[in-house]
Each structure stands twice: as structure tokens, then as C-alpha cells.
Amino acid sequence: xxxxxxxxxxxxxxxxxxxxxxxxxxxxAKNYHNTSPVITAALGRLLSGGVMMGAMMKGEKDLLTxxxxxxxxxxxxxxxxxxxxxxxxxxxxPDVILPANDKGKLDVGGALGLGVxxxxxxxxxKEPYVGQVALQTGEIGDDLTYYFAASEQTPSSVGLGVLMxxxxxxxxxxxxxxxxxxxxxxxxxxxxxxxxxxxxxVTSLLEHGETxxxxxxxxxxxxxxxxxxxxxxxxxCDCSRERIAKSLATLNKRDLDEMISSGEGIxxxxxxxxTSYNFEIEDLKEIRN
Numbered sequence: 001x002x003x004x005x006x007x008x009x010x011x012x013x014x015x016x017x018x019x020x021x022x023x024x025x026x027x028x029a030k031n032y033h034n035t036s037p038v039i040t041a042a043l044g045r046l047l048s049g050g051v052m053m054g055a056m057m058k059g060e061k062d063l064l065t066x067x068x069x070x071x072x073x074x075x076x077x078x079x080x081x082x083x084x085x086x087x088x089x090x091x092x093x094p095d096v097i098l099p100a101n102d103k104g105k106l107d108v109g110g111a112l113g114l115g116v117x118x119x120x121x122x123x124x125x126k127e128p129y130v131g132q133v134a135l136q137t138g139e140i141g142d143d144l145t146y147y148f149a150a151s152e153q154t155p156s157s158v159g160l161g162v163l164m165x166x167x168x169x170x171x172x173x174x175x176x177x178x179x180x181x182x183x184x185x186x187x188x189x190x191x192x193x194x195x196x197x198x199x200x201x202v203t204s205l206l207e208h209g210e211t212x213x214x215x216x217x218x219x220x221x222x223x224x225x226x227x228x229x230x231x232x233x234x235x236x237c238d239c240s241r242e243r244i245a246k247s248l249a250t251l252n253k254r255d256l257d258e259m260i261s262s263g264e265g266i267x268x269x270x271x272x273x274x275t276s277y278n279f280e281i282e283d284l285k286e287i288r289n
Contacts, residue, residue, distance in 0.1 A: 003233045005055060005085060006212040010225035014184040015192070017225060018052040019212035020233060021174040025051070025087070026162060028235040030170060032273050035094045037164045039074060041106040043091050044162035045140040046079050048175045050089070051233050053119070053144075054081025063122045068143075070115025070135060073098070080272075085233040088272040106164065112138035117147060141175065141202075148179065155180040157192075159219070161202030172206035176215050188223070195221045237273035244268050244277045248287050256288040 005020040026044035029035070035043060046066060054064045062083050069076040073096045079089030101107040114135060121129040131151035136142050141160040148156035160175035178196070180189060196219065199205070205218055216225055248256070248268070259266055265280040279287070 004212060005052060005231045005233050006216065006227050007055060007229040007231070008216055008225045008227045010220055010223050011184065011188050014181050014188055015220070015223065015225070016179040016181065017176065017216055017220065018055060018178075019174070019176040019215040019219075020048055020052055021172075021206070021210075021212055021215075022048045022051065022233060023170050023173045025233055025235045026173040027170040029089060030168075032235075033090055033094045035091060036097050037168055038098050038106045038108060038111050039077075039091050039094055039096050040164060040168070040170065041162040042074060042108045042111055042140065043077050043079075043089060044170065044173045045108065045160040045175070046077055047087055047089050047235070048160050048162075048173060049140060049144050049158060049177070050079040050081045051085060051087040052175070052177050054083055054087060055085065055229075055231060057083040057121065057123065059083065059123055061124060065118075065120040065122075067118045067120070068112065068115060068135070068140075069118075070112040070138065072111050072113025072115070072138065074111040074113075076112075076115065085231040086236040087233070088235060088237045090271050106162075108140065109138035112140075114138075117143050119147060119151065144177075155189075157196050157219075159196075159199065159202040161206055163203045163207055172203065172209070174206050174210075174212070174215065175202055176212075176219055178219060191223065192220070195219065195223075237270060237275070239270040239273060239275060241277050244270070245279070245283075245287055248279070248284070253288060256284060260284050260288065 003024045008017040030040045065080045067078040075092035077091040081087040098107045119131045133147045136146045141158045144158040148154045156179045163172040165171045269276045
């Protein structure tokens with residue numbers, strides 16, 4: 001198993017924990033979108049966080065989307081995950097180049113700047129649940145931590161990291177989400193907060209090849225935990241020619257008539273994986289009918 005995620009509980013169920021390694025997943029996203037290092041890091045963090053959040057959902061058909069809209073040069077990005085470890089995503093601007101931040105790291109916060117994070121959960125109800133918060137730092141881990149506290153009233157700690165090689169390939173990627181249940185005693189809370197404060201960075205842990213289990217061990221330290229599930233994770237786009245055709249069929253007939261009267265076919269590109277689908281005039285006539 002290359003990339004995978006674990007779900008765990010600790011302290012007699014008073015802590016819920018997730019951890020993931022996502023190097024191959026993020027490398028695939030980078031290749032699909034030809035992202036610059038800072039955008040690879042930003043999108044990689046959101047993919048890692050999103051795939052763990054997807055695993056929190058219960059239903060087979062449940063979908064979770066995290067969208068960032070921001071004023072920085074990145075403009076924003078979006079990821080969509082299911083409950084089975086599959087996720088897809090794309091950046092609005094893939095080729096942002098920025099100098100390193102004052103810590104010598106990729107300046108993800110500078111790429112995003114001020115903005116809004118929206119979390120949309122489609123769980124089969126008439127209307128999806130939407131939670132929205134202002135970006136706190138643009139570093140994504142901090143922003144998801146704030147989202148859980150402000151929108152879901154769940155005290156959480158989210159750590160995410162992407163480490164790049166000099167040739168713009170992904171060296172390591174992953175992260176964790178630790179959540180406290182309402183019954184957690186103050187002693188557990190204090191021990192956990194103290195431990196998390198001592199963690200230098202997620203990338204420093206990932207650099208040494210830590211598995212998701214080892215990530216949790218580093219974060220929880222002397223707090224015993226039980227792994228309940230191990231789930232493979234991957235970047236998977238579910239686009240197809242048939243699905244694109246169905247989308248075209250939702251256009252009004254006037255728009256389709258204009259496409260047909262132009263005398264030329266059209267090319268439709270999937271935003272998530274950049275796969276192109278060509279529809280000739282006869283295809284468009286069939287869709288219109």
C-alpha cells in the first residue's frame with residue numbers, strides 16, 4: 001500500500017484521529033495540472049486534508065467539497081472527496097511563482113492571501129450543508145482547524161505538509177487531523193496541546209518517511225490509540241464522455257443551435273484532470289435531440 005489513511009481512536013474514545021500519506025496522490029495532481037512548487041504545496045495540503053474529511057462521512061454516495069476563494073495570486077482551488085479515499089481537485093491558477101517565506105519555506109499563505117474557505121457536504125438531503133469561514137493564515141492546516149472550531153464546534157488540530165524535491169517532484173506529503181470529543185477531560189486536552197505545540201512541522205516528520213501510524217504516534221506521544229481502519233487513498237477523477245454529454249444536454253436549445261450552426265465541433269476539457277473530449281456537429285445534433 002503506497003498512499004493510505006488511517007482512522008483511529010484514543011483515550012477511550014475521547015479522541016478521534018486521522019492521518020494520511022499522500023505523496024503519489026499529490027504527484028498525480030501536480031502532473032495533471034502542471035503546477036508550480038508553491039501551488040503543488042497548496043493543492044497538496046488541501047487534497048490531504050480533504051481526503052481525511054471525506055472519510056468522516058458515513059454514506060456510500062456522500063460527497064465533500066472544500067473550496068477556497070482568495071485574493072492572492074493563486075485565486076483559489078477546489079477539491080472533492082468521497083467517503084472511500086478518492087479525491088480530485090484543481091487550482092484556479094496553476095503556475096504561481098513566489099519567493100520563499102521568512103522561514104525559507106514555500107509561501108502558501110502568500111499565494112492565497114485573504115479569502116474564504118467553504119466546506120460543502122452533499123449527504124443526500126434536499127440541500128447540501130455549507131459551512132464557510134474566513135481564511136486565518138492561508139496555510140490551510142490552520143484554516144481547517146479554525147473551520148472545525150467555528151463551523152462544527154469540534155476542537156481540532158490539523159497538520160498538513162508537502163515536501164518538494166528540487167526537480168519539482170513531490171518528495172513527501174501527508175498530514176493529520178486530531179479531534180477532541182465533548183467528554184475529553186482537561187488532563188487529556190492539556191497533554192495533547194502540549195505535544196502538538198512541540199511538533200516542529202509535518203514536513204519534518206514526513207521527511208523521515210513516517211507512515212500514518214507513525215505520524216499519529218508522533219502527535220499523540222504517550223496517549224495510546226487504536227487504528228480502526230486503513231484506507232488506500234488516490235486522486236481519482238470520475239469524468240467520462242457520457243457525463244460531459246449529459247452536461248451539454250442541460251444547455252438550452254439556443255446555445256446548442258449556435259454551436260451547431262458554427263459548423264465546427266467543440267472541445268470540452270475536464271477541470272479536475274484536464275482530459276479533453278471532442279464533440280463533432282453530429283454529436284451535438286444528437287445531444288440537442
